[in-house]
Amino acid sequence: MGSCPPPPGANGIQPSGSIRLTGCTAAEREALSLLLGRRVTTATAMIRLADLDSRLRDTAADCGLAAVVDQLGLPLTDRRAAxxxxxxxxxxxxxxxxxxxxxxxxxxxxxxxxxxxxxxxxxxxxxxxxxxxxxxxxxxxxxxxxxxxxxxxxxxxxxxxxxxxxxxxxxxxxxxxxxxxxxxxxxxxxxxxxxxxxxxxxxxxxxxxxxxxPDEVSSTVPTYGLRPVGRGWRERALRERADHHAETHLTLRELNVVPSSDTLVHICENPRVVEAAAEARCGGALVCTSGSASTVVLELLDTLAAAGLRLRYHGDFDWPGIALANRVIRRYSALPWQMVAEDYEQLAAHAQDQGSPGLPLVGTPLEASWDADLAAVMTALNVALHEESALDRLIADLAPGAP
Structure with a gap:
């Protein structure tokens, strides 16, 4: 009777435990009976690996189970050796x-x-x-x-x-x-x-x-309408830009310019909202996360929150947007800004009335920390609504500015 060498590293690989086979056909039951040396009569068979190893060693193959599996090209891992x-x-x-x-x-x-x-x-x-x-x-x-x-x-x-x-x-x-x-x-x-x-x-x-x-100038945060207190040239420059309804990209060097503590700051996800606010000459204050909220964005929001400013947040109605909204709202105890289930339903209906093609939601649904109904409504309607779809509503909600 011939013999076969053990697979590499097989010394620590010992067959133990059992496997359960289900749905065995008549031909498969016959093959199992020959392999195991006992009659298999049902569609379900329990096989003890130690018995199968012993049976293989007693046959003409003269190989244990580990060697046979290795010869079939299936990977074996010696966990103890690893x-x-x-x-x-x-x-x-x-x-x-x-x-x-x-x-x-x-x-x-x-x-x-x-x-x-x-x-x-x-x-x-x-x-x-x-x-x-x-x-x-x-x-x-x-x-x-x-x-x-x-x-x-x-x-x-x-x-x-x-x-x-x-x-x-x-x-x-x-x-x-x-x-x-x-x-x-x-x-x-x-x-x-x-x-x-x-x-x-x-x-x-x-x-x-x-x-x-650290690099303090390459990353910026888009802002609009921030009117910081103070007499420094940076504060004066920001107030002047706000007076002229101009957006401002702040760097890490400029994050210590803080408006008065009674200021309401709206937070958006898409820079298009900042652009539209400037075009409409809005009077409200706005900070944009530009998507996932980089370090410079979070540092500005940290500064504003520490100074006691009130914050409201709006973002995309999709699962990544809900994840970012959860992050911002929880971190700063911010209020949602037109981000509840009713807002989503109204936007979805408006998009349908306009004949806009529906973009299905992608990814794993997430609960919104501020509205227990939002995730269920979004799942039911299954349409992603990016922030641009709410642009008119957001701009109308910002306080009007000077002519």
Missing amino acids: WDTGRQEQAALWTAAEAAIAASALAGQDWVGGWLDDLRRTGALGRLVPQEATGLLHQAIRVLGLLRSDRGEEAAPYGRGELATRVTGTAHGLDDDTVLSRLVLRGLARATAGEPPENAPGRRALWCAAAVV
């Missing part, structure tokens, strides 16, 4: 990190051990393949070494893009949405006995404290 390999790779990752720290400007700094322990405990690198995790951790060590070394009081601050280019080869290597940025910020927080920042202002403050200058 777990052992993973443990070894993780151990090698942290050993290499400790060696890199010992050879860097971070050597001897008390907070570094706690930083590594935090990363291990929280699994910050757990979803990355070992090679990628090792590379990112070594880049984080290099960045922190540059920032925490004694560069002298006269040293110029780093630009974040320049620092990223120096370490990663790309100016976007330390952007807020990167793993590397999160690793570095955890290290900076640990070095200063603080907590990792949870929002954009906290991240900016921590970068600045480490003498890293």
